[in-house]
Every structure is written in C-alpha cells, then in structure tokens.
Amino acid sequence: MTVNGRELDDFLDWEFLTAEEELLIAARLPDGSELELEVERELGEPFGVELEPPRVRRCANKCEFCFIEGLPQGLRRNLYVRDDDYRLSFAYGNFATLSNLKERDVARILEYRLSPLYVSVHATPWDVRKVLLNNPRVPNVIEQLERLASGGIEFHAQMVVVPGMNDGEVLEQSLSDLWAFGEAVLSVAVVPVGLTQFSHLYTGRAMDPGSARSLLRHVERWETRALAERGTRWVFGSDELYLLAGDPLPTADHYEDFAQIENGVGAVASLRQRVTDQVDDLPRLDGRRIGIVTGVSMAPLMPELLDRLTAATGARFELLVAENSLFGPTITTAGLLVGADITRMLDGRADLDLALIPAESINEDGLFLDDATFIDVREALPMPVYPSYDFADVLSAEGEPVVYRAGVAVAG
Numbered sequence: 001m002t003v004n005g006r007e008l009d010d011f012l013d014w015e016f017l018t019a020e021e022e023l024l025i026a027a028r029l030p031d032g033s034e035l036e037l038e039v040e041r042e043l044g045e046p047f048g049v050e051l052e053p054p055r056v057r058r059c060a061n062k063c064e065f066c067f068i069e070g071l072p073q074g075l076r077r078n079l080y081v082r083d084d085d086y087r088l089s090f091a092y093g094n095f096a097t098l099s100n101l102k103e104r105d106v107a108r109i110l111e112y113r114l115s116p117l118y119v120s121v122h123a124t125p126w127d128v129r130k131v132l133l134n135n136p137r138v139p140n141v142i143e144q145l146e147r148l149a150s151g152g153i154e155f156h157a158q159m160v161v162v163p164g165m166n167d168g169e170v171l172e173q174s175l176s177d178l179w180a181f182g183e184a185v186l187s188v189a190v191v192p193v194g195l196t197q198f199s200h201l202y203t204g205r206a207m208d209p210g211s212a213r214s215l216l217r218h219v220e221r222w223e224t225r226a227l228a229e230r231g232t233r234w235v236f237g238s239d240e241l242y243l244l245a246g247d248p249l250p251t252a253d254h255y256e257d258f259a260q261i262e263n264g265v266g267a268v269a270s271l272r273q274r275v276t277d278q279v280d281d282l283p284r285l286d287g288r289r290i291g292i293v294t295g296v297s298m299a300p301l302m303p304e305l306l307d308r309l310t311a312a313t314g315a316r317f318e319l320l321v322a323e324n325s326l327f328g329p330t331i332t333t334a335g336l337l338v339g340a341d342i343t344r345m346l347d348g349r350a351d352l353d354l355a356l357i358p359a360e361s362i363n364e365d366g367l368f369l370d371d372a373t374f375i376d377v378r379e380a381l382p383m384p385v386y387p388s389y390d391f392a393d394v395l396s397a398e399g400e401p402v403v404y405r406a407g408v409a410v411a412g
C-alpha cells in the first residue's frame with residue numbers, strides 16, 4: 001500500500017503520510033486486484049480507518065533486572081513480550097533503550113519528528129551500559145542522543161539503578177552527561193531496581209534503604225542545581241525510591257507537569273492531590289463500611305487519606321493490605337495485585353457494604369495479571385466491588401448506579 005507514492009510500513013507512516021489535504025492511496029487487495037483512490041479532505045478530518053496493531057519491535061537486550069524475565073511461568077503469552085520499540089515510545093510513552101535502532105529508524109525519527117521519546121538510559125558510560133543491558137552490541141547512547149537531539153528530538157530519560165553498578169560515580173557521570181544536552185533532555189527519573197522472586201538472571205545486590213537514601217541525595221543535589229540554573233527540578237526520584245529510603249514523599253507541586261507519572265514518579269502525590277480536590281464534594285455515607293484493598297507499599301500512606309475520607313463522608317473505612325501472591329513479597333505495588341489477592345482479602349467479608357480495589361490492577365479487557373476476570377472476581381464476593389483510581393471516583397457516585405467499563409468505575 002502506498003500514500004502519495006510512498007510505501008506504508010506501519011501506523012507511523014499512515015499518521016504522517018496522510019497528513020496532507022490531497023492524497024493518492026494505492027493498494028493491492030487480498031484478491032490481487034489493484035485499488036487507487038484520490039482523496040481530498042479537510043485537514044484534521046478523520047479517515048475512519050482502523051489499522052492493525054503494529055508488530056512490536058522486540059528487545060535485543062537481556063537485562064538481569066528485566067521485569068519480564070522475573071515473571072512467573074504460565075501467564076498469558078502477551079505478558080512475556082519484551083518490547084523495545086521507539087514507535088511505542090513516541091506514541092504511548094513506553095520506555096525504549098534505542099539499542100535496536102537501525103539507520104532507517106533514525107531517519108524516520110528525524111523526518112517525522114518523533115518527539116519526545118522516552119529513553120531507558122540507565123548509564124551513559126558505554127562499558128557500564130553494555131553490562132547493564134547485558135548486550136555487548138549496544139550502541140553508544142550519547143552518540144545516539146546527540147544525533148537525534150541535533151535534529152530537534154527531545155527526551156524523557158529513566159535510570160533504573162542497580163546498587164554497585166550504576167549508582168555513585170556512574171550515576172553522577174550519567175546525570176552530568178544528560179545535563180549537557182541542555183533543553184533536549186526534558187526530565188530524568190531515578191528508579192530503584194525492582195525484582196520479583198522469579199528474577200532468575202539477577203546477580204546484583206537488592207536495593208536497600210541505605211542505597212535508596214544515597215540515590216535520593218544525588219537527586220536532591222541535581223534538583224537544586226537544575227532549579228537554580230533552569231527553573232525546573234529536571235531530575236525526579238520515583239515514589240518507590242522515597243518509600244524505600246523512608247523519606248517523606250514530596251507534594252504535588254514538586255512534580256511540575258508530572259511528566260513521568262506513568263513511571264511511578266509522583267503517583268502518590270497526584271493521588272493525595274486528587275483526594276484533596278474532591279473530598280469536600282463527596283456525599284455523606286454515614287455508617288457505611290467500606291473495604292479498601294491496597295498493596296504493602298501504600299499501607300503506611302493510607303491512614304491519613306482514609307481519615308480525611310471518614311471526616312468528609314462519615315463512612316467507616318477498613319484498610320486491607322494484600323501481599324502479592326503471584327510475584328512474591330518484594331513486589332508491593334497495588335497495581336500489580338492479582339485476582340487471587342483481591343479474592344483472598346474480601347472473601348467472606350459480608351460485613352462490608354462496599355469494597356474498592358486498585359483500578360490499575362485490571363487491564364482494558366477486564367483481566368488481572370493472573371488471568372482472573374474482574375467480573376468473575378466481583379461476582380464471587382459478597383459485597384459490591386469497584387475498581388477505583390482515587391476513591392472519590394467511586395464514592396462520589398455512591399447512591400447512583402455504577403458500571404464497570406474498561407477498568408474504570410463510572411456512574412452509569
């Protein structure tokens with residue numbers, strides 16, 4: 001298939017090549033016949049064309065800390081796909097290492113101005129990065145970023161830090177190298193390595209509170225410098241880093257535009273802010289007993305939020321902290337809880353009028369990571385159960401019918 005004489009490879013070509021007002025679309029149909037269409041349309045007018053999902057570019061690395069290598073056996077197949085795809089980095093904010101980038105890919109990024117990209121840098125010294133990505137053929141990321149930045153491409157970077165490998169001087173060098181890119185590097189997230197009980201490749205040390213505190217001190221030094229010189233914090237510790245270090249999490253204004261919230265940077269501050277913004281508008285729910293299921297890492301942060309919800313609504317909240325039965329006790333994130341965890345926490349609790357579970361633990365097909373469906377889990381429990389992002393999304397609709405749609409509880 002071609003658009004204005006240029007061959008289409010994927011959704012990017014379609015998006016960018018069809019951005020004209022006049023198009024000549026040529027295609028060979030499955031029956032072998034040729035089709036040619038001359039199309040005129042107003043700019044921005046949708047085509048109504050549905051594209052097949054792209055074949056995801058696979059990762060050529062074998063990082064010891066790879067979360068996918070740390071998945072247990074027997075999950076649905078698509079969870080084991082290790083993508084490393086600059087197209088998904090641009091389109092959806094997935095992080096890519098750029099280590100499988102071909103010359104043609106670079107040319108496309110520059111031609112289509114695929115910016116910003118989300119790049120897993122981890123370390124800028126080439127030798128360290130080869131070890132971290134467990135791939136001796138990894139290109140020099142500094143040279144890659146220089147070439148792309150000179151063509152106007154901007155980046156959000158993440159550094160997943162392995163103690164003894166890319167902390168200390170390597171982290172300092174890496175931040176310094178990224179700083180030297182000026183405005184092209186928009187933000188940097190410092191994220192502690194996360195392992196499951198199945199991370200069989202990993203030979204390094206686990207992140208402990210002392211290592212986490214030391215990383216936060218690097219972050220703070222760079223924040224101070226960046227604020228003074230560029231008026232942005234630029235580098236951000238992930239929520240997990242603060243929790244591991246035992247340091248208080250910053251408030252929402254710390255995170256500026258929350259550029260890396262999908263990467264767990266500022267998610268807690270955002271939740272607190274959303275509760276603050278909505279708590280006064282919640283209906284009275286006096287006497288209702290409401291179970292809140294969460295993961296271990298959120299447990300210490302919840303009482304303060306639940307106290308505020310109690311004061312505003314009169315409901316009695318019970319915090320139900322679930323260990324992750326699939327990934328093991330080192331995985332404490334609420335969004336990775338599985339159907340079996342929800343069932344274990346709520347089974348037999350007919351004394352609860354309502355239960356809220358983390359909406360992030362369910363995908364858009366209504367599936368938990370252990371393949372249990374939300375509908376099945378909910379129907380087997382003795383109380384109404386709703387996925388919730390910030391409590392207020394469900395509580396504000398109490399008294400109205402609530403339906404479940406694509407992982408979100410909404411008023412029906």
Ligand code: SF4
Nearest residue numbers: 059061062063066082
């Ligand atoms: S880059 Fe590393 S962590 Fe990411 S998918 Fe590949 S092997 Fe896994």
